[in-house]
Amino acid sequence: MTVDAERFRAISLDDLTMPGGWSVSAGQTFLYTxxxxxxxxxxxxxxxxxxxxxxxxxxxxxxxIKAKHEAGPERxxxxxxxxxxxxxxxxxxxxxxALFPEAFGGNGRGVVAECIVDxxxxxxxxxxxxxxxxxxxxxxxxxLRYGTEAQKRQHIPPRLAGEELAAxxxxxxxxGSDTSGMQTxxxxxxxxxxxxxxxxxxxxxxxxxxxxxxxxxDSSTHPHKGMSxxxxxxxxxxxxxxxxxxxxxxxxxxxxxxxxxxxxxxxxDNLLGPLNGGYHVLMDELDxxxxxxxxxxxxxxxxxxxxxxEYATKRVQFKQxxxxxxxxxxxxxxxxxxxxxxxxxxxRTAKMIEAGRPAQRESAVTKLFTADAxxxxxxxxxxxxxGIGYTTDFPVQAIFRNARLMRIGAGSDEIMKFLIARELxxxxxx
Numbered sequence: 413m414t415v416d417a418e419r420f421r422a423i424s425l426d427d428l429t430m431p432g433g434w435s436v437s438a439g440q441t442f443l444y445t446x447x448x449x450x451x452x453x454x455x456x457x458x459x460x461x462x463x464x465x466x467x468x469x470x471x472x473x474x475x476x477i478k479a480k481h482e483a484g485p486e487r488x489x490x491x492x493x494x495x496x497x498x499x500x501x502x503x504x505x506x507x508x509x510a511l512f513p514e515a516f517g518g519n520g521r522g523v524v525a526e527c528i529v530d531x532x533x534x535x536x537x538x539x540x541x542x543x544x545x546x547x548x549x550x551x552x553x554x555x556l557r558y559g560t561e562a563q564k565r566q567h568i569p570p571r572l573a574g575e576e577l578a579a580x581x582x583x584x585x586x587x588g589s590d591t592s593g594m595q596t597x598x599x600x601x602x603x604x605x606x607x608x609x610x611x612x613x614x615x616x617x618x619x620x621x622x623x624x625x626x627x628x629x630d631s632s633t634h635p636h637k638g639m640s641x642x643x644x645x646x647x648x649x650x651x652x653x654x655x656x657x658x659x660x661x662x663x664x665x666x667x668x669x670x671x672x673x674x675x676x677x678x679x680x681d682n683l684l685g686p687l688n689g690g691y692h693v694l695m696d697e698l699d700x701x702x703x704x705x706x707x708x709x710x711x712x713x714x715x716x717x718x719x720x721x722e723y724a725t726k727r728v729q730f731k732q733x734x735x736x737x738x739x740x741x742x743x744x745x746x747x748x749x750x751x752x753x754x755x756x757x758x759x760r761t762a763k764m765i766e767a768g769r770p771a772q773r774e775s776a777v778t779k780l781f782t783a784d785a786x787x788x789x790x791x792x793x794x795x796x797x798x799g800i801g802y803t804t805d806f807p808v809q810a811i812f813r814n815a816r817l818m819r820i821g822a823g824s825d826e827i828m829k830f831l832i833a834r835e836l837x838x839x840x841x842x
Contacts, residue, residue: 425806428722432460432535435718440752443759444705451525455532455723458505464536470494474539474666483656491666492577492619498540499574508548512556523700523766527707527758534711537807539666546616547571549704551578551624554697558685562783563643564579567622579620581611581671582694589827591694592635596673598627598642605642608678618653618669620646626690639690643682650676663812698823699765699775705822706758706782710751712811713786716793719808722749724796741794750785757781773835774787780828783818790815
């Protein structure tokens with residue numbers, strides 16, 4: 413007997429033909445300006461045309477490199493080549509410079525534009541996109557805001573062109589949310605700073621050319637008053653990658669590292685911002701980091717919604733598409749509502765940051781709500797797809813694993829609640 417393969421053929425990703433971004437209604441973007449809408453369409457068209465077709469192959473390539481090469485110089489070289497090529501491609505399309513003025517190679521469109529680009533690029537899921545975000549937001553925005561003219565000209569243009577990778581080094585083995593416990597030290601000897609310490613969970617740190625590092629420079633006062641920021645070259649002989657944490661982290665990342673700095677001496681000019689002003693530099697960076705992180709995560713969640721919705725119209729059980737069952741259709745409705753509400757919050761907060769308005773409470777609200785919304789969306793998508801969603805045949809499983817981290821990274825849910833409650837109670841207590 414010959415088995416009819418067509419009778420047993422499962423629905424695959426190739427069967428889903430709706431264009432990426434179809435779920436973004438005019439209502440969701442009602443507050444967008446004409447220029448923002450145009451950027452959204454341009455970024456989406458580029459991402460779907462140039463990035464999406466190569467994303468799955470790029471993920472396979474990362475796995476091949478890691479399987480063939482132990483953690484070390486050759487692996488880093490190959491992964492760096494991938495990351496730089498991706499940034500170069502994005503840069504040539506004019507999609508890397510929203511946060512930076514034309515004088516340094518950017519286009520100066522602003523925080524909202526960066527969020528729009530983040531969503532569209534994240535939605536197609538190239539493995540190097542996390543490094544793009546880390547390099548251009550976390551690793552560089554502080555240089556733009558606090559760097560000297562020489563520091564800006566040295567680092568911003570090559571990063572926008574994909575020639576230089578960067579990361580931010582805050583977290584340590586003993587400190588996460590509580591930066592007052594920071595143990596990394598920088599001591600001035602003559603005209604050079606000597607850095608000693610460790611930094612953990614540094615996304616992109618093993619591939620970076622430079623890290624923006626935070627260290628204690630005055631131990632006689634509260635750490636928030638004795639912390640400074642430095643631009644540290646990763647090719648210094650005293651810098652060592654102690655562990656490639658991407659090998660044990662659930663997320664599909666190209667790189668995450670535990671880094672040791674052993675008597676790393678750097679020029680005095682590598683101090684970023686005022687001496688002992690590092691805590692202010694850090695807090696200023698976080699609002700922008702959180703809002704762009706939110707929009708990128710929303711891009712992944714949007715893709716999950718679109719996959720789950722179309723899949724539900726094609727997957728037949730009990731003689732009808734599963735979309736006809738309220739147990740499924742109501743999940744889709746909840747996913748859409750969460751996506752819509754999160755978008756409005758992100759847009760509002762991005763507008764505030766762009767206008768130079770204080771937005772610590774608003775960015776905390778946005779981060780808290782979006783992290784929960786994204787998690788609900790991807791969890792529902794997994795449930796709609798069932799067992800096939802748990803396989804690598806669909807990208808939902810990868811987005812699912814990455815989404816859970818959002819409730820921890822860039823400020824945990826608990827820290828966001830603390831910040832919101834603190835500001836709320838301050839209004840009452842005066």
